[in-house]
Amino acid sequence: MDLSHTDIDALDKRRRAALINSISGFKSANLVGTADAAGNTNLAIVSSVVHIGSHPPLLALVFRPDTVERHTLDNIRATGAYTINHVNHAMIEAAHQTAARYPREQSEFAATGLTELWEHKWLAPFVAESQVRMALTLVEEQVLTINGTHLVIGEIRHLQVPENALTEDGALDPAAAGTVALAGLDSYYDTTLVQRMAYAKPDLPPRKR
Numbered sequence: 280m281d282l283s284h285t286d287i288d289a290l291d292k293r294r295r296a297a298l299i300n301s302i303s304g305f306k307s308a309n310l311v312g313t314a315d316a317a318g319n320t321n322l323a324i325v326s327s328v329v330h331i332g333s334h335p336p337l338l339a340l341v342f343r344p345d346t347v348e349r350h351t352l353d354n355i356r357a358t359g360a361y362t363i364n365h366v367n368h369a370m371i372e373a374a375h376q377t378a379a380r381y382p383r384e385q386s387e388f389a390a391t392g393l394t395e396l397w398e399h400k401w402l403a404p405f406v407a408e409s410q411v412r413m414a415l416t417l418v419e420e421q422v423l424t425i426n427g428t429h430l431v432i433g434e435i436r437h438l439q440v441p442e443n444a445l446t447e448d449g450a451l452d453p454a455a456a457g458t459v460a461l462a463g464l465d466s467y468y469d470t471t472l473v474q475r476m477a478y479a480k481p482d483l484p485p486r487k488r
């Protein structure tokens with residue numbers, strides 16, 4: 280198949296969304312935990328976590344345009360705090376269900392059976408079932424003029440990782456933590472490490488670690 284932009288434009292709306300939502304390949308599966316100013320909690324699955332920088336440690340999220348109610352985005356703006364929690368095998372069904380459009384007063388924690396974990400006096404709950412958990416502070420929000428999506432950048436203030444999911448040089452091995460990968464909006468994948476490579480240098484051939 281070889282599609283031009285006019286071919287893509289002419290696709291049936293649902294087929295186009297299915298193709299374009301998945302064409303960027305594997306994404307990490309994460310749950311964003313938040314609470315409003317009164318402490319009412321919210322949980323939403325996202326596939327858009329992106330590394331922005333490591334010192335300071337920054338991650339970005341892309342949120343859909345706020346033409347309808349966006350509880351997670353509202354809560355992040357209200358408290359400046361949120362958590363990002365990896366989805367693992369055992370959590371797929373509950374994590375996916377958080378995408379349902381529940382009313383504002385209904386917490387996705389209660390609706391899906393996932394467990395709130397309050398630590399570090401953070402104004403947002405972690406997900407107890409996640410193996411990898413982060414607490415972030417909002418540092419920047421950009422509305423992208425091209426389509427009205429919101430780029431939300433946060434700094435990691437706390438990070439919780441099981442010791443056995445760290446490599447000898449300190450990196451996270453997401454497969455060892457049972458973290459799953461996502462394609463599009465409905466497909467969850469198991470992962471296995473294929474190969475670790477040494478730092479690439481122009482004067483040296485590719486080397487395994």
Ligand SMILES: Cc1cc2nc3c(=O)[nH]c(=O)nc-3n(C[C@H](O)[C@H](O)[C@H](O)COP(=O)(O)O)c2cc1C
Nearest residue numbers: 323324325326327341342343349350351378379464
């Ligand atoms: C697999 C999957 C990935 C998603 N990723 C995102 C995302 O990156 N950004 C986003 O705004 N919504 C994403 N969504 C949709 C949200 O989960 C959904 O809109 C949710 O209801 C938002 O909840 P809220 O209004 O309580 O914040 C995703 C949905 C699914 C099923």
